[in-house]
Amino acid sequence: MTQNQSVLEWMEKMKELVCPDRVIWIDGTQEQLESLRAEACKTGEMIKLNEEKLPGCYLHRTAVNDVARVEGRTFICSRSEEDAGPTNHWMEPSKAYEMLYGIAKNSYRGRTMYVIPYSMGPVGSPFAKIGVELTDSIYVVLNMSIMTRVGSEVLETLGNSSDWVRGLHCKCEIDEEKRYICHFPEDNTIISVNSGYGGNVLLGKKCFALRIASFLGKNEGWMAEHMLILGIQNPLGEIKYVAAAFPSACGKTNLAMLVPPEFYRKKGYKIWTVGDDIAWMRIGPDGRLWAINPENGFFGVAPGTNEKSNPNALATTKSGTIFTNVVHNLDDNTVWWEGLDHNPPKNAVDWKGRPWDGTSSKEKGAHPNSRFTAPAKNCPCISPEFENGRGVPISAIIFGGRRARTTPLVYQSRDWNNGVFVGSIMASETTAAATGAVGVVRRDPMAMLPFCGYHMGDYFKHWIDMGERLGDKAPKIFNVNWFRLDDEGHFIWPGFGDNLRVLEWILKRCEDKADAVDTPIGFVPKAEDINLSGLDLTVDTLKTILNVDSADWTKEADGIEEFYQKFGDKLPKELKTELKKLKEKLA
Ligand code: GTP
Ligand code: SPV
Ligand code: MN
Secondary structure, three states, rough: OOOOOHHHHHHHHHHEEEEEEEEEEEOHHHHHHHHHHHHHHHHOOOOOOOOOOOOOEEOOOOOOOOOOEEEHHHHEEEHHHHHHOOEEOOOOHHHHHHHHHHHOOOOOOOOOOEEEEEEOOOOOOOOOOEEEEEOOOOOHHHHHHHHHHEEEHHHHHHOOOOOEEEEEOOOOOOOOOOOEEEEEEHHHHEEEEEOHHHHHOOOOHHHHHHHHHHHHHHHHOEEEEEEEEEEOOOOOOOOEEEEEEEOOOOHHHHHOOOOOOOOHHOOOEEEEEEOOOOOOEOOOOOEEEEEEEEOOOOEOOOOOOOOOOOOHHHOOOOOOOEOOOOEEEEEOOOEEEEOOOOOOOOOOOOOOEEEEEOOOOOOOOOOOOOOOEEEHHOOOOOOOOOOOOEEEEEOOOOOOOOOOOOOOEEEEEOOHHHHHHHOOOOOOEEEOOOOOOOEEEEOOOOHOOOOOOOOHHHHHHHHHHHHHHHHHHOOOEEEEOOOOOOOOEEEOOOOOHHHHHHHHHHHHHHHHOOOEEEEEOEEEHHHHHHOOOOOOOOOOHHHHHHHOOHHHHHHHHHHHHHHHHOHHOOOHHHHHHHHHHHHHHHH
């Protein structure tokens, strides 16, 4: 498949280590993928679903101990511990290699090594980067073939270059105690052992496109962010693009594919999805910030996805999709999950592979972090710019999290550095996307806490530097919170498609066409400036979620101060100044 010496040498070295019975290069052809699908169905690794209702779709169940990212077992193995910073787990590289090679040794015995050449970004486009993942899992091959651009074309583009990311995945025996997701930023290398779950094993995604790429971005002057990208077309036909960073399972896929409420549809508003999880952003020749989505598919949260909340995502999953850890409806050989509709199947199998009838068991049928892997090209609102390797220009950057109180529905930062401060103090309730407690508020700067491949203090500095380079062409920075709760624990804001009402205000602010209230944390909309037509939400209720409570924020400022201490000397002075200004305004 290739004459590239660096690829061949590394592949041979890994082959000697893991000892596969045979090696298969993934060429990206449909014939090869089809034969792998057939093989996975024969071994039970995947189940072929109803060809009429869900053509080309499959179901997979992971091991029950392997259902989410494992942040506690994810390591940045930089040469110096300081470079990994206080928010990452660190392991000394030679120790890490020794331990990982010990676990990987002979682990492919009796198995096949699949070699997956893949491109993050359209093949050969200026922002694209190449990786090669070795895996012993057909599930990984098939998911990578949806999530990235895979095949011989990638190796042709690589030529003789040694500039590519090495990735070794060994499924091993899915032993939690020996599960490790390790990144060697200085070696462009990722090693993942003892897992078969998405974010741990689809190495192009979080491991490469965020952890390794964020490190490359800092050194090369660009940004790799945990952000969706969407285009908002107004009735005049103009399209403005925004990028938004929300922590895992906090609404990126939903916002990226939103369907405008009727009032907006009638006026002619349209939404175009560019990406739902990752953005690579660079300063273009015109001095503005341009973003591409390096992925080629969506690895989306299944539960809660339905005809009303996210019809575009649902439509995207109707063909060529792999479902993981959802309910298998045996009556018609389709899939189901909580929140799809109110009719759970009577004759089904739950995500653990046990009989399930939707009523007698208290346990959920689908895992809360069950997922679909769907091709981007299926998405009814995929942007015409999706394959454009130069990307799209970003007008606004939006941060957001899941906060039952404190953070208002939306506010705007005062300027770039204040916006970096707003991103750095993001806090959100934890979700099922990572193992561990759910619903605990934690600081998750820029939604990158689990994904920044280097010292978070240096990362903040990189943001400040980018702002300096962008100058007056910098996107405006906002923060949103769709998740404020009332006293009975219900969401106050309707969310989903209605989030366009907030985006409209954001875009107006970018063009100086809307007023705002100056508060200690930044600019908050005047309640009458958020369009509520067609909603049964009163202006008074809206006011409660636009409110900035001084007592809450004084407590918040103390929390920020404590959090900032982690970063010591690496905390940029600009952020110290922003915290000081916030405290002064609150006092
Ligand atoms: P990752 O793929 O883990 O990065 O998640 P994500 O950020 O793409 O989150 P996603 O859009 O899949 O949403 C996760 C959960 O949040 C789902 O259960 C959604 O139903 C719910 N959700 C998304 N948007 C909203 C919203 O506007 N309001 C409310 N109340 N819930 C939402
Ligand atoms: C996330 O957890 O942010 C995801 C899913 O997008 S995973 O690929 O597992 O990281
Ligand atoms: Mn994500």
